[in-house]
Amino acid sequence: MHEDTRASDDQAFINSQKHRHGAATAYQNGDREKALELLILADKIRPNNPAVMGNILFISLETGATKTAKAIAEKYATLGMIPPQRLLTQLYDGIPETDRRAFEKAYTAINAQIGTAEIEYAVPDSLKLIEGIAYHPNNQTFYVSSVVSKGIYKIENDQVSPLIEGDEHQYGSFFGLDIDPENTFLYATFATIDHTPNMNGKPKRTGVLKIDIDSEKIIQTWTLNDSANSQVADLVITNNGQIFLSNSQGKAVYEIKGDQLVKRFKHSGFMSPQGLAKTNDGNLILADYGRGLWHLDTSTQNITLIETSENLSLIGLDGLKASSNRLVATQNGIQPARVIEIELDTNSKKVVSSTIIAKNLAAFDEPTLFDIHNNTVFMIANSQWPKYQKGGILKDKQVQKPTYILKMKLK
Incomplete structure (x- = not known):
């Protein structure tokens, strides 16, 4: 490293x-x-x-x-x-x-609205603090993860059913989701955080699950040894099947190797690693909530902070995906929250341009993670993070509303 x-x-x-x-x-x-x-x-x-x-x-x-x-x-x-x-x-x-x-x-x-999107589905308000999403294109099924309801849920034919039920496990809350290139397995990150309900006295665990999509059974679990000081947040699966995970509290990036989570990238300048995206040349781009974007060279292990212009702030980036020759990111750490497209130079070390493609949409409060298929973004538009406090309890006078999955076509 x-x-x-x-x-x-x-x-x-x-x-x-x-x-x-x-x-x-x-x-x-x-x-x-x-x-x-x-x-x-x-x-x-x-x-x-x-x-x-x-x-x-x-x-x-x-x-x-x-x-x-x-x-x-x-x-x-x-x-x-x-x-x-x-x-x-x-x-x-x-x-x-x-x-x-x-x-x-x-x-x-x-504050003016930019972009348009359709509401693809309204997740019922009984499922609280929805964070992650993955889309299965073969059967047009969504999978969403919950921080407060502590489950993973399948949305198929406009019906919601639990894949993993909240209090029936000891995983805590669920965050990032991704499906392998063969559309066979669903991977889900988990952790116990301050917002996770009913976990007092239970050991903190963080890691990733592998779930067989057909049988809906958990096939394998990887857990970090230092779970008390870590939170596995998001993940990316490359075209050749490599799986990388960001550790937002442990400030590192891991790779699944057999039965182990192996630390691949660690940097003293990492603040809060979040979304990961793969580049065309097999490297990674890491969204850091407190720093911006990092280029991670998977061959040399070199780590480079990506250069930006003087009139651009990439602080507060959360979800991150690659689409064609560009990056798409949610930026919910600034006001107003937005979705942006980022073009990098040929070396992926410098931002060439940044364009806001969605801002102040009617459904937005704090957009979080998303998936992209066939140039279409499926996004969690209103996670409702600001409404919750420690223990997954709603703040005074706050009400959980349905969570909207937005559908937005990229140009």
Whole structure:
């Protein structure tokens, strides 16, 4: 496992994190000005991070640094993002009327809907916090995974039936799903997290299941040894049958080798590995919620942070798939959430272009994972993550609604 990313990227990340931690300490000690100074340095070193930008906006408004607040608000607009609502209210209260109107106009434009999609199916509201989806093209069947209901469910002929029932197992919650190229086996990642209900006193496990699609029986289970500090999040199956898994808490990527989960990629700069996609040349692209995209060379084990433009933020990427010569990703870590297409250069080391293909669709709240078949995206549009708290309990005044599977044609 080699860390072959550009040295300047590594050092920028280290320095930025150092300034962020320093800012947190300064703020806790009551030194708002020092905290703001360090956050501005962090943003300059490693720009376009929504968390850093939000903290700058918060403290600049708190300290009356209106010029800095306006500059960050303009940066949000340039990146096609909107500050969180609580910060937006503070911003409008802390700037002149003419500036407020200008930002309202800019953010209204950013909030406009882009793209169209059809509702393919509404998963009943009795199934809670749906995260993952896989589509079986031969029999036109969907499989969806649940975090709170703790099951995997089959949707066939507009009927839902359990493949794995919630409390009948000790796997916890289910996340990423994928079907092998022969359409024979369904693979599902599992883990126990804070949102998993009724797991007190039970050992934490995380790994992946192999399920025979015809018999609907579990064929094999792979579990990480260090499950207490890990969460296997998503997976990808390559055309030659290799299976790679992301470990969001353990900050690594594993491969299934026989009966073992073998660590293939580990990097000190990984923050929260999520979706995985395969490239045409047999390598991998990893979506990192806190960093953007990484190129993982399966032959050399080299790891490279993919370069982006100054007016693009790839923070908050979740689901990731390859389609033809492009990547498709859900980006739910920024506002408004969106689905984007990303074109990389011939070496898959630099973003050539990024296009929003879906944003603010009527069904959206927090889109998560998706599957692609015949240039058609099938997506979990409203996972409803923000409604839930620890233990899989709905927050006050929140109501679980049906979860929509959206169907969207790629151009």
